[in-house]
Amino acid sequence: EAQVTQNPRYLITVTGKKLTVTCSQNMNHEYMSWYRQDPGLGLRQIYYSMNVEVTDKGDVPEGYKVSRKEKRNFPLILESPSPNQTSLYFCASSRVGGSYEQYFGPGTRLTVT
Amino acid sequence: EDQVTQSPEALRLQEGESSSLNCSYTVSGLRGLFWYRQDPGKGPEFLFTLYSAGEEKEKERLKATLTKKESFLHITAPKPEDSATYLCAVQGEYGNKLVFGAGTILRVKS
Numbered sequence: 001e002a003q004v005t006q007n008p009r010y011l012i013t014v015t016g017k018k019l020t021v022t023c024s025q026n027m028n029h030e031y032m033s034w035y036r037q038d039p040g041l042g043l044r045q046i047y048y049s050m051n052v053e054v055t056d057k058g059d060v061p062e063g064y065k066v067s068r069k070e071k072r073n074f075p076l077i078l079e080s081p082s083p084n085q086t087s088l089y090f091c092a093s094s095r096v097g098g099s100y101e102q103y104f105g106p107g108t109r110l111t112v113t
Numbered sequence: 114e115d116q117v118t119q120s121p122e123a124l125r126l127q128e129g130e131s132s133s134l135n136c137s138y139t140v141s142g143l144r145g146l147f148w149y150r151q152d153p154g155k156g157p158e159f160l161f162t163l164y165s166a167g168e169e170k171e172k173e174r175l176k177a178t179l180t181k182k183e184s185f186l187h188i189t190a191p192k193p194e195d196s197a198t199y200l201c202a203v204q205g206e207y208g209n210k211l212v213f214g215a216g217t218i219l220r221v222k223s
Contacts, residue, residue: 033209042117043157043202043211043213048208058210094209101159101162102209102211105156106155106156107154
């Protein structure tokens, strides 16, 4: 089954404790992206990657890091989480070169206290 | 800067009561306009892609249309299971970036 998976699905942590949210896709997509979703603000792009070892900032990259060492994986790293990073996070993937729909993961709900 | 505005923010319908959701957009060189459905606690689920003004696509009770400035998602004779948040997004001429609207929360009561 074609899918995007994320782990963990739920995470409660404290300010400053480094964490990683994993994302993996099995569709051989070149493009992967991270979004955060907050009430009234919609989905906002954090970082994206056009292919292995190619990453770039989205609209809200502050406080986040990413890496793309393998085509299927695109982890999101919060080096020193803060309460304003409490949000619902989605990973997505798609093909590149045209206008292709993005496939989304199930989401990770992060709470930083 | 690409922008997407969706209206209304929330819509309550009776079962069978048809209506439309609006998505207004500004984008430099539209490559695609996307509609997604999102159920509570889940990731967005792809519905439609529209590429050029005048294009229409249908799926069950949903029909999406596109003009040069806006898109409509028409819902005909909705059922309670159509209740969800409907998201609109645009992709401009550069890269794969999607810009999303805030969504319309649809509630259909039986």
